Amino acid sequence: EDKVVQSPLSLVVHEGDTVTLNCSYEVTNFRSLLWYKQEKKAPTFLFMLTSSGIEKKSGRLSSILDKKELFSILNITATQTGDSAIYLCAVGGSNYKLTFGKGTLLTVNP
Amino acid sequence: DSGVTQTPKHLITATGQRVTLRCSPRSGDLSVYWYQQSLDQGLQFLIQYYNGEERAKGNILERFSAQQFPDLHSELNLSSLELGDSALYFCASSSPQSPNQFFGPGTRLTVL
Numbered sequence: 001e002d003k004v005v006q007s008p009l010s011l012v013v014h015e016g017d018t019v020t021l022n023c024s025y026e027v028t029n030f031r032s033l034l035w036y037k038q039e040k041k042a043p044t045f046l047f048m049l050t051s052s053g054i055e056k057k058s059g060r061l062s063s064i065l066d067k068k069e070l071f072s073i074l075n076i077t078a079t080q081t082g083d084s085a086i087y088l089c090a091v092g093g094s095n096y097k098l099t100f101g102k103g104t105l106l107t108v109n110p
Numbered sequence: 111d112s113g114v115t116q117t118p119k120h121l122i123t124a125t126g127q128r129v130t131l132r133c134s135p136r137s138g139d140l141s142v143y144w145y146q147q148s149l150d151q152g153l154q155f156l157i158q159y160y161n162g163e164e165r166a167k168g169n170i171l172e173r174f175s176a177q178q179f180p181d182l183h184s185e186l187n188l189s190s191l192e193l194g195d196s197a198l199y200f201c202a203s204s205s206p207q208s209p210n211q212f213f214g215p216g217t218r219l220t221v222l
Contacts, residue, residue, distance in 0.1 A: 032209045042112065042200060042213035043153070088153065092209040097166045098143075102152035 002027040006089050006101035014109050017079050021104045023089030024071040032092040033065055033072050038103070039085045046074070046087075079108045113137065114214035116201050122220045128189040131217045135182055135203030141165070142184040143204070143211060144176055148197040159184055191221045 003026045013019055025033065032050045036043035047056040049065035049072060056063050060079075065072045076083055086105050090098040113136035123129055135142050144156040146169075155168035159178035170176075173191075178184040188195060198218050202211035 034210060036213075042215050044112070045210055045212070048208075048210055097155065097158055097168075098209065098211060099155065100145075100153040 002091060002093055002097075002099040004089055004091050004099050004101035006087075006104050008104060009102065010105040010107070012107045012109065013079055015080060017108075018075065018077045019079060019106060021074040021076075021087050021089075021106070022071065023073070023101055025089075025091045025099075026070065027091045027093045027099065029094045030067070030091065031094075034090045034092065034098065035063055035072075035074050036088040036090065037085045038088055043088055076106075079106075081108050081110055084108045112212040112214065114201060114203050114212050116199075116214035116217050118217060119215065120218050120220075122222065123191060124222055125191055125193060127191050127221075128187065129191065129219065131186040131188070131199055131201075131219075133184045133186070133201030133203075133214055135184070135201075136205075136212055139203035139205050139212070140182065141204045141206070141211075142178055142182070143202040144170075144184070144186050145200040145202065146197045147200060147216075153200070156186070188219070193221050195219065196221045 007022045035046040047063045054065040060077045063074045086103040088103045089101045115134045140161045146154045156170040158166040176186045198216045200216045201214045204211045
């Protein structure tokens with residue numbers, strides 16, 4: 001059975017701090033790893049990492065994939081209160097089925 | 111706005127009842143996924159349909175069923191409802207070219 005473990009489960013930081021969120025996985029026929037941000041509504045897509053794209057960056061957010069060690073990290077630099085959310089990691093195997101981790105709840109205090 | 115629509119937004123019902131949740135995928139997407147999200151379990155995959163056919167099944171109870179219609183909209187039927195079925199139910203869709211799933215706003219189900 002596919003498995004995704006995220007750590008930490010929750011994190012409280014101050015504005016301006018840099019945070020690193022972790023995601024480790026076990027999946028059959030790995031195809032992709034995706035990061036989503038969930039505020040009070042539905043998850044919204046951040047990044048997708050595959051064998052051909054193991055590093056992605058968008059503004060203050062960046063992510064890398066280590067296919068050998070089976071993990072990914074999501075970095076957020078110069079955090080803002082608007083970054084407060086649950087960050088979900090999901091791994092895609094066969095049939096594009098995604099297995100989600102339980103998420104990391106990030107709280108950024110002013 | 112992801113382009114995925116779900117109705118209703120909220121649903122309050124009693125134990126033992128049956129409800130139907132509806133989802134319309136983004137234009138052009140053939141796959142529809144259903145998820146259940148509760149505080150203690152996180153986002154749990156229930157079932158996937160691709161172009162009208164069931165493609166993958168997750169932790170879906172026998173009391174739950176789903177289908178995808180020729181116009182690609184999907185319905186999730188929940189029957190003999192129990193208190194523990196109270197949760198947020200998301201629908202997501204994806205195109206054949208990408209595993210990225212776009213989520214609808216969800217239906218919050220409360221079983222009293």
